[in-house]
Amino acid sequence: MKAARWIVVLLLYLLCSASALAESIKIGAVLSVTGPASFLGEPEKNTLLMLRDQVNSKGGINGQQVEVIVYDDESDVNKCVMAAKKLLDQDRVSVVVGPSISGNTLAIAKFFSSAQVPLISCAAAEKIVRPVDPWIFNTPQLDRHAVTKILLDAQSRKYSKLAILTVSDGYGQAGRGVLKELIPAQGFALVADESFGPKDTDMTAQLTKIKGTSPDAIICWGTNPGPAVVARNRTQLGLTTPLYMSHGVASNKFIELAGEAAEGLILPAGRLVAVEQVPAGHPQKRVLEEYVANYTKTYNTPVSSFGGYAHDAFALVREAIIKGGSAKPSDIRNNLEKISSFAGTSGVYSYSSDNHNGLDENAFIMVTIEKGAWKVMQ
């Protein structure tokens, strides 16, 4: 009897040490898989799970299997905080990808700095990375990069009077802030500043008002479906003023929703929208082609640039772990800052201790919509 007890203890000990040897790398994720922001969170989650399977089938990272723990915050900030605490306290993950939206990221950022675990957000707000918090990174292009790109284009066309039409949610208001800062700074006149609600179905009134100020071009900042309504209303009013859109609508869904009215609109977009038009020698070409092929094969739905943010976050974590040979939170953080010229789907990343976004305006290309398809502008 006594011997039997000892054997059980021995077996337990062996089991524990065996699992310790094969300990996996725990990557947490808190994403808005459901709720209003699900158009962000769902492709992000799909992407992470797909990459996990790919990496594990090839023997993991540095020989260690990867475990991805995804929580859904339902686009709700309170659920996001709870999920973040769970990832830090119970699951004891090495690094966290997400959240999908800026508000949630800002709400949980402080927990990560105090727990000293790196957080790589898939949200774009500038506040996330400026000022730099040593433990917080993000992967999407910043609004500033998009606005800069649009204004460069407007400059080359010799426009001087610009009107802006922004959605009244977090995305639109962040964009509006940057637009109102950069438009006068670049020597343009801001002649109209209108907004619309995220669920509004008619923007004719705003466009009529903008028409009265006769701008050279209109910049619309929002995510689907609002900007599609703006595009439709513009053609309905017979308005010929050029219309710029933000990168928030850089998906085929926008072309579907806006229909004919999408023709000729100009917007900054990540290279993911027109992978086949990226020149062969471009550093992102291979990454983009691989991601698009794998994602469409695995999920049978088209890729979105949002899934690309999660792809880049995962790829950067993998790179940092390989670089440092360690999956300890602090080592991952230190090695993330050492990554430079790393090609992802959204751009070429160069993190440093004072730059936790890693991209610049070259992460965007200007595209237009021609015959219902994206066309890269030279």
Add this chain to the structure above:
Amino acid sequence: MDSSSLLQYLITGLTLGSTYGLTALGFTIIFNTTGVINFAQGEFVMLGGMMSVFLVRVLGVTVPLAVPLAALGTMLTGALVERLAIRPVRGCPSINLVIITIGVSILIRGLAMLFWGKDTHVLEPFSGDQPVMVLGAAIMPQAFWVLAISVILLTGLKLFFSLTTQGKAMLACSFDPKAASLVGIGVQRMVMLSFMISALIGAVGGIILTPITMTSYDKGIMLGLKGFAACILGGLGNPFGAAAGGLILGVLESLGAGFVSSAYKDALAFIVLLILLFVKPSGLFGQKDAKRV
């Protein structure tokens, strides 16, 4: 401010307002029979739109066939809602029934999300999207469809309630269900009929609006709220008031966006609504009714 801009604001407001008015009509019918506000009304509108998109886009049905099918489908849903959610608790006070309709609306929205996904969808306009220019203001052909069908529905309802036995029976149920049943009216049948008619009107609204407003599984929330506001504005229980309330709300919003600020257009419309309710609590066209509270 030139006159063509003003005209454009008015036209925009009327188109927008007819979307609210159509939703408001559905509220009126159920309220007239049961005295209950059906908060799932916006969901009927959404179902009409989503079903027609599903039929046209996925099943490849032609538009003229998809419209009656989607309307019929939504009507059946209306009947099911009454049968499964309202009838089992028919003895309960109105407030319980109202809360049940909120639950039903969440359920329908959730099911629609599971079946059709979370994307926004659009339907081609019935007669092209070349705008008609009137005195420098652009009007979409679809807006004529919406206005015409709203008028037809409104007239049809008016005739139904004032001329047919069924319509009068439904009105009788709203005044006093017990008395109505004593004179031989099948109250439960009338309630079911009212749910079916209002689902039908919601669906027709949803279908003809989809080319203008687009549709998604959560479209019903906003439309339901605005439609309810339109109902209150026009006076609960009066179909004509509901439609007029919708139009007024739409025009207020559009003028607010044009002349004041697009950021405050919703607030502006609701402030006017509040002021009106302080001055005339029964709504613009509502009858003073001392008994009904």
